[in-house]
Amino acid sequence: MSSFFVLFRKEFKGQLKTYRFLIVVALFFVFGLGTPLLLKYLHALVPAENVAIGIPEFTAVDAVQSYISSLGQLGLVAAILVAMGSVASERESGTAAMTLSKPVGCGSFIVAKLAALAVTFGVAIAVGAAGCYLYTVVLFGNPGGFDFFIATLLGALYLLFCLAVTVMYSGFVRTPIVAGGLSLVTLAVIAGTAGLPGMKHYSPGALLDWADNIASAGGPNSWWVLVVSVALIIITTVIGWQVFKRKEL
């Protein structure tokens, strides 16, 4: 068995045994179910006499757009919190030195971590999306299965990018909270660039805008965003690996 698969299995088993997998899946499931539910019963929760402007009648498209938006906010925070200690805490505790004194490449070490996190978040997004789709169909009507699926895939790709950035920073520093802070600032800047005229067709932050457009059945496809995002995931992973390789353990 190659060292990558050994490390991947260890990482994933670690996430199961430390309940990180369960917590992430439960979190996505709750907000997947909760988003259409909240929109449906918002009128009941906030009586009309208490707000200055009227609350519109929400549709299936609104439910999906709200879910995509939550994926970009709550999902991003979850990705940073779970991934920020992935390498840093191993360096700090000394487990990285124990593992890397064996015939294991630094590349396998980093990629196995990212892959295990990607699987956890992939399962969590799938569960959350299934819950959201089911409740949207029941409460608002069918939002369009294929469009919803593609929008979810784009949201998942955005979170994979967030994970790759956070794992990269986690390999740079020994303190998880510093890695988390650096990731948050970087991802906030990247999300901000999506609003710039020249960048909106290239910034990974625009993946969520594209997902939003697909959900509302409007707007053009942004293939360059897809290409740039995939390239940046690969580049951040390679940078993380190369920098980590030069670190003292």
Add this chain to the structure above:
Amino acid sequence: MPAISCQGLTKHYGSLVALDNLALTIEDKVIFGFLGPNGAGKTTALKIFTGLSRPTSGSAWVAGEAVVSHSRSLQSQIGYLPEEPAFYNWMTAKEYLTFVGQLFGLSSRDIKKRCGELLELVDLSRDASRRVSGYSRGMRQRLGIAQALMNKPAVLFLDEPCSALDPLGRAEVLDTLVRLKEQATTIFMSSHILADVERVCDTVGIIDRGRLVVESGVEELRQRFAHPLFEIEFEEAATPFVGLLESLPWVEKVNAAAEGNLFKLRVSVRDVATAKVEIPRMIAGSGFTLRQYQMVLPTLEEVFIELVGNRKD
């Protein structure tokens, strides 16, 4: 071919010189004790030899391989125990050893067999299915030794292997190291416990502030670097005898202390041959009642203090 060698090995951390032009040659199938005070550079050297750290300059070879950071071919031939072994706390000892065996690419059958042998060796068989998070420091140290032996390494690097062990555990580990040496493993161990080094090591290196002070066989070191001592015990206060000794040119220092009814002298000399002849003759003529007289070899600890302690300023 030496099992471990290095030339001009230097490591800087900013302005701090952790290793300064270290040169060592350690023969095959020996136990080498690496001694030095805290911060002398022992762990830095160990990390470079195991490929976990890069030297600023210089080169090293281990088991015939040039030491390169994270070299797989080097790391498949060595075992490494850090000073404070760290484990994934959610794993059991058995799971951890299986994980290590898989990293070395061993077959499932070999891993199972080796796990059983190693758990038995470090006396963790009964606790093999318990999570490592519940282990005492001594148990973690023993598991650390087991994982370092998983691949039957040609060269074993141990950073303070006995520091967390009780006297019985220490004795068992030291016996294990001697057995491993008999099975053709070269062992490089750093330690603060000089009695352990004296007991099992064939050769030692003493390092201070990143520089190698001496590299030598244990016996040779004791002969070369420490002045022989003569211990004399009288049954009454022999103060005039002390004064007489101190007046002689071949006597370097006399320490006298009363212990109960006994009066004990430790005499260090410049000329051993003269002292061997003269001291018994002086005792016989002194009129004091002799309880004991012996020439003692210095311990490794005394040599260490002689070499390193004198350099403190």
